[in-house]
Amino acid sequence: MPVRLYNTLTQKIEDFVPATPGKVKLYVCGITVYDLAHAGHGRTYTTFDVLVRFLRARGFEVSHCQNVTDVDDKIVNRAKERGEEPLALSKRMGELAEEHLAAIGCMRPTSMPRVSTTIDGIVDLTQRLIQKGSAYVAETPHGKDVYYSVRSFPGYGKLSRRNLDDLRAGASERLAAGAVDVKKDPLDFALWKAAGPDGFGFDSPWGKGRPGWHIECSAMAFKELGEHIDIHGGGMDLVFPHHENEIAQSEACSGKELARFWMHGGFLEIDSEKMAKSLGNFVTIKDVLEKNDPEGYRYFVLGTHYRGPLSFDVEKHDDGRVTFPGLDEAERRMDYLYATRDALVSLADGSEPGEPNILQGQAEVVAGAKERVLEALDRDLNTPVALSVLAELGKAGNEIVMQAPKMKKDPAKHEAVRKLAASAVRALAAACAPLGLMQAEPEAYWKRTKARRLRLRGLAAADIDAKVAARTEARKAKDFAKADAIRKELAAVGVEVFDAADGSSWKITL
RNA sequence: GGUGCGGUAGCCAAGUGGUUAGGCAACGGUUUGCAAAACCGUCAUACGUCGGUUCGAAUCCGAUCCGCACCUCCA
Structure with a gap:
C-alpha cells in the first residue's frame, strides 16, 4: 500500500510519490523566535517529526529543512522593549526553541537555515522577481521598499481558494486605518522593507532594510532543497497568506511548481480557542515539561489526528496545584507501556526473540504490531490508530506475563513463552519507533518521572x-x-x- | 460577507457504503490481609437535525442548526 497524504492544494488524500524515487524533500515553516515556543508549536513540529520518522521507516531518504525566522518586526519590537539587540534576542530564543523541541522528541531537521544568514539569497530572489516584472520598488519616507505584485501571478489564491476581489475589500478597509500607501495594489506584499527609525537592517541594493516575512521561505527552500520540493508543511494558519505568497514568489521566479504536496496541522486549542501568543492563552513547551513527561506530551498530541483540533485542558485544583489532565492521562499510558516492557524484559530474562508456537492470539498481535502501525501511518498519518495498536500490544504483553507462571512446570513451554516475551519487547520498540515514543531507557524514564x-x-x-x-x-x-x-x-x-x-x-x- | 475545519456512546477519539477501533471514567469479576497494578466482563446495535439516494448510510447528495479558525501577525 502506498503512503497516502492529505494535500491542501487538491483537498484530497492522494498517493504520495516523490519527484525522485526514494528521496523526499520536505520543507517545514519554522518558528519566529521572539518568545518561548508553546505547546501549539510543539504539536505541529511533532506531527512533522512523525512524518519524517515514518517516511524513513518506509525506506525514503528524507531531507528535512526547517527554517528559523530570526529577523522580523516582532523580534525588533520585543528586543526594543527589553533593551536588547534583535539578533541577540532571536539567537537566545532560537536556542531555547531548539532545546524544547528536542526535549519533546523532535529530531533535529537536516538543515535549519536562518534569515540573518540567508540575506544574499533573499536579495537575489527579490532582484530576479523585479527583473521578471513580478515585483517593484516603492519609495517610502524611510527609504525603498520592494513589493510583490500579486495581480501579476495568475495562480494567486490556488492554495487557499480565495479570489482576489473578495480579498480586496478587506485589504482596503485595513488601509483606511492609517497605513502609508506606497503599494500599487492593496493586496501586494513586501519582499523588502526599508529599515525603520530603529535602524535595524541589512545592506541591500535598495539601501538598509530587512526582508518581508514570506520571501525568506522561498529563498531558503530554493537554497537548501531546490526549486521543486515534495512536501511543504506548517500550521493551518499559514495557508493564507504565507504559503499562498510563497507559491506566488517561488513559482513566478522559477516557473516550476514549488511543492507537490502541502500539509497543514490543526490547532491546539484552549477553551475551544486557538492557542496563540497573540491571544495570550498559551502554555509554553517549558511549562509542559515542568509538569509532564515529554513522551506523555507526545502521546497526547498523537492521540488526535494531526489535521483536527486538539483541545488542551488546564485544571486548577483546590490545593492550588495546576495540572494538565489530558497530559496526565497520556502520561499514565506511557507508564503503562514502560511498565509492560519492564515486565516482559524480566520474563524474557535474556531469552532470544522467536516466534514460538504458543499463546497464538498474543503472538499474532506481537508479530503484526510494527506493520500495523506503519499501515495506520500510511493513511494520512493516522496516529490515533497507531496508538490503538500500541494499546493492543501492551495488553498482549501483559497477557503473556500473566500466562507465564502457569507454564513454569513445563520447561519447553516456559522457554517458548520467554521467547515470545523477548519478541514482544522487540515489537514494542519497533512499533513505537516511527512515532518517536519509548525512546528513553526504562530506568531513565522512571527516574525522571519520579523526580x-x-x-x-x-x-x-x-x-x-x-x-x-x-x-x-x-x-x-x-x-x-x-x-x-x-x-x-x-x-x-x-x-x-x-x-x-x-x-x-x-x-x-x- | 468570502474560505475552510469540526459536531461519533458519561468523557476523549478512530472510522468516508455492509464484519470488534482504541483509551479514560464507572460498575461487576480474577487476584489481594485490605488495596493497587495487571487481566476478563458490562456500559456500546453511538454517529448534531431534517429530508433524499441505496438491498443497505456515521460514511454519498440536499437543506439546516451549533462550535471554531482564516480573510491583519500567528505552528
Whole structure:
C-alpha cells in the first residue's frame, strides 16, 4: 500500500510519490523566535517529526529543512522593549526553541537555515522577481521598499481558494486605518522593507532594510532543497497568506511548481480557542515539561489526528496545584507501556526473540504490531490508530506475563513463552519507533518521572520510604490497622503504596 | 460577507457504503490481609437535525442548526 497524504492544494488524500524515487524533500515553516515556543508549536513540529520518522521507516531518504525566522518586526519590537539587540534576542530564543523541541522528541531537521544568514539569497530572489516584472520598488519616507505584485501571478489564491476581489475589500478597509500607501495594489506584499527609525537592517541594493516575512521561505527552500520540493508543511494558519505568497514568489521566479504536496496541522486549542501568543492563552513547551513527561506530551498530541483540533485542558485544583489532565492521562499510558516492557524484559530474562508456537492470539498481535502501525501511518498519518495498536500490544504483553507462571512446570513451554516475551519487547520498540515514543531507557524514564512528580507534590523520596518502611514493619507484625492508616496518610498527599511478593513500592498519583 | 475545519456512546477519539477501533471514567469479576497494578466482563446495535439516494448510510447528495479558525501577525 502506498503512503497516502492529505494535500491542501487538491483537498484530497492522494498517493504520495516523490519527484525522485526514494528521496523526499520536505520543507517545514519554522518558528519566529521572539518568545518561548508553546505547546501549539510543539504539536505541529511533532506531527512533522512523525512524518519524517515514518517516511524513513518506509525506506525514503528524507531531507528535512526547517527554517528559523530570526529577523522580523516582532523580534525588533520585543528586543526594543527589553533593551536588547534583535539578533541577540532571536539567537537566545532560537536556542531555547531548539532545546524544547528536542526535549519533546523532535529530531533535529537536516538543515535549519536562518534569515540573518540567508540575506544574499533573499536579495537575489527579490532582484530576479523585479527583473521578471513580478515585483517593484516603492519609495517610502524611510527609504525603498520592494513589493510583490500579486495581480501579476495568475495562480494567486490556488492554495487557499480565495479570489482576489473578495480579498480586496478587506485589504482596503485595513488601509483606511492609517497605513502609508506606497503599494500599487492593496493586496501586494513586501519582499523588502526599508529599515525603520530603529535602524535595524541589512545592506541591500535598495539601501538598509530587512526582508518581508514570506520571501525568506522561498529563498531558503530554493537554497537548501531546490526549486521543486515534495512536501511543504506548517500550521493551518499559514495557508493564507504565507504559503499562498510563497507559491506566488517561488513559482513566478522559477516557473516550476514549488511543492507537490502541502500539509497543514490543526490547532491546539484552549477553551475551544486557538492557542496563540497573540491571544495570550498559551502554555509554553517549558511549562509542559515542568509538569509532564515529554513522551506523555507526545502521546497526547498523537492521540488526535494531526489535521483536527486538539483541545488542551488546564485544571486548577483546590490545593492550588495546576495540572494538565489530558497530559496526565497520556502520561499514565506511557507508564503503562514502560511498565509492560519492564515486565516482559524480566520474563524474557535474556531469552532470544522467536516466534514460538504458543499463546497464538498474543503472538499474532506481537508479530503484526510494527506493520500495523506503519499501515495506520500510511493513511494520512493516522496516529490515533497507531496508538490503538500500541494499546493492543501492551495488553498482549501483559497477557503473556500473566500466562507465564502457569507454564513454569513445563520447561519447553516456559522457554517458548520467554521467547515470545523477548519478541514482544522487540515489537514494542519497533512499533513505537516511527512515532518517536519509548525512546528513553526504562530506568531513565522512571527516574525522571519520579523526580518530577515528587517535586510537583513537594515530597521527598526519603520521607516516603521511611513511612513505607514503617508500614512494612506494621504488616509484618500483622498490625493491619496501622498499615492501612499509613497507606491512607500517604494517599492523602498523592502517594499510592502497593504490596508485592518481594516487598512494597510506591508511586505518585498523576 | 468570502474560505475552510469540526459536531461519533458519561468523557476523549478512530472510522468516508455492509464484519470488534482504541483509551479514560464507572460498575461487576480474577487476584489481594485490605488495596493497587495487571487481566476478563458490562456500559456500546453511538454517529448534531431534517429530508433524499441505496438491498443497505456515521460514511454519498440536499437543506439546516451549533462550535471554531482564516480573510491583519500567528505552528
